[in-house]
Amino acid sequence: MTSPITRRTLNMGVAGLGGFATGLMAVRSPSQSGRIISSAKAAGHELGLSTDEGLFHNFIRIAGSTGNEVVMAWHEIYRYGIVGKDVTPLHTSRGALIVEHTNNGDGSFTMTRREVAYHCDIETGKVIDKLKNPYTGAMDDVEHLRSGPITTVHSAHGMSQNGQDLPIDHKVGPARVVGDDVVLNHDLSAKFPGPNGKLLVFYDYIQYHAKLSHLADPDMQNVPATYAIQDYIDWRAWQEMGDRDGLMPGRGFGQKVSGFDDMPDDTLAAIKEREPEFLSDWRNWEGNTLI
Numbered sequence: 001m002t003s004p005i006t007r008r009t010l011n012m013g014v015a016g017l018g019g020f021a022t023g024l025m026a027v028r029s030p031s032q033s034g035r036i037i038s039s040a041k042a043a044g045h046e047l048g049l050s051t052d053e054g055l056f057h058n059f060i061r062i063a064g065s066t067g068n069e070v071v072m073a074w075h076e077i078y079r080y081g082i083v084g085k086d087v088t089p090l091h092t093s094r095g096a097l098i099v100e101h102t103n104n105g106d107g108s109f110t111m112t113r114r115e116v117a118y119h120c121d122i123e124t125g126k127v128i129d130k131l132k133n134p135y136t137g138a139m140d141d142v143e144h145l146r147s148g149p150i151t152t153v154h155s156a157h158g159m160s161q162n163g164q165d166l167p168i169d170h171k172v173g174p175a176r177v178v179g180d181d182v183v184l185n186h187d188l189s190a191k192f193p194g195p196n197g198k199l200l201v202f203y204d205y206i207q208y209h210a211k212l213s214h215l216a217d218p219d220m221q222n223v224p225a226t227y228a229i230q231d232y233i234d235w236r237a238w239q240e241m242g243d244r245d246g247l248m249p250g251r252g253f254g255q256k257v258s259g260f261d262d263m264p265d266d267t268l269a270a271i272k273e274r275e276p277e278f279l280s281d282w283r284n285w286e287g288n289t290l291i
Contacts, residue, residue: 047215053107056156059172060109062184062210065101065222072098074263075254077229078122081135083246088134090248092120094127094267095145096260098282108155114148114285116278118270127270133239135246143238146275146287166190177212184208203232226255 047058057066064071074096081088095117102110118127119142133140152161159166168190175184188204210225229252235241236248257263260279271278277285 053156055172056107058215059184059186060154061215061221061223062182062208062225063186064099064109064111066103066109067221068102069222070098070100071222071256072096072259072263073254073256074267075117075229075252076264076267077231077250077252079119079248079250081246081248083135083244089122090134091122091128091131092125093117093145093250093252094120094125094264094270096263096267096271096278104153108153110151110153112149112151114150114278114282114287115145116147116271116275116287117145118274119144125266127274133241135241135244138240140239143236144274148285148287180212182210182212182215184210198234198237200234202234205230222256224256226253228253
């Protein structure tokens with residue numbers, strides 16, 4: 001069974017939104033004078049970033065893969081609540097995702113994604129099942145993320161599911177090149193109905209970090225990359241916040257890896273305890289949460 005589109009499908013390594021900005025900016029460091037790419041035009045020409053299609057192709061390589069293969073990644077996010085001008089630490093989230101990439105041969109890619117993520121105590125880092133709500137005083141039952149399989153098609157001109165275009169605001173770029181380092185921005189926002197029928201919104205700002213020398217190798221379809229995450233989301237249904245105004249910003253980081261063994265020990269331990277089938281038989285694993 002394929003799950004409907006969700007917020008988690010759209011970010012953290014699932015690339016492919018259209019209408020990309022094509023600017024690539026090169027920044028000169030004094031210690032690297034004369035040794036780095038010194039103009040956006042030269043960098044764009046070398047890496048094929050002078051068109052939306054070229055930027056899209058390289059973005060897929062950084063965020064996932066242009067080949068027919070499975071891409072894995074882990075991530076950790078620190079979550080806060082904002083009401084008025086007050087910021088309150090809430091919890092962390094630690095998780096892993098698996099994305100099957102298929103190159104359709106026409107410039108588009110089909111991706112099937114599965115993901116788990118566990119909310120953790122912000123002090124101890126241990127997975128929690130209950131969290132005291134600092135706004136209501138209630139002890140909330142925590143809902144962890146079990147998402148997928150979710151299949152979407154990505155091209156330089158948009159993203160779709162089941163033949164329907166997805167209404168998403170997005171921008172990829174600009175990228176900064178400093179020596180052998182490339183940082184590529186990805187901004188994303190959307191609105192969608194939550195499980196309680198309330199309209200939910202999110203804003204994601206992701207920075208991917210890769211090596212220019214890797215991107216310069218045309219045979220490297222899956223470029224090693226790390227990423228930093230900043231997002232803004234609405235209250236979750238399990239928090240039972242009612243009509244209280246506010247939002248939950250998050251900041252985090254993650255990394256593409258070659259397999260489960262390259263993920264952090266605490267992330268693997270949580271998955272083994274809570275969702276062992278995700279490790280042992282992920283192709284047949286199905287989640288049940290949408291956000």
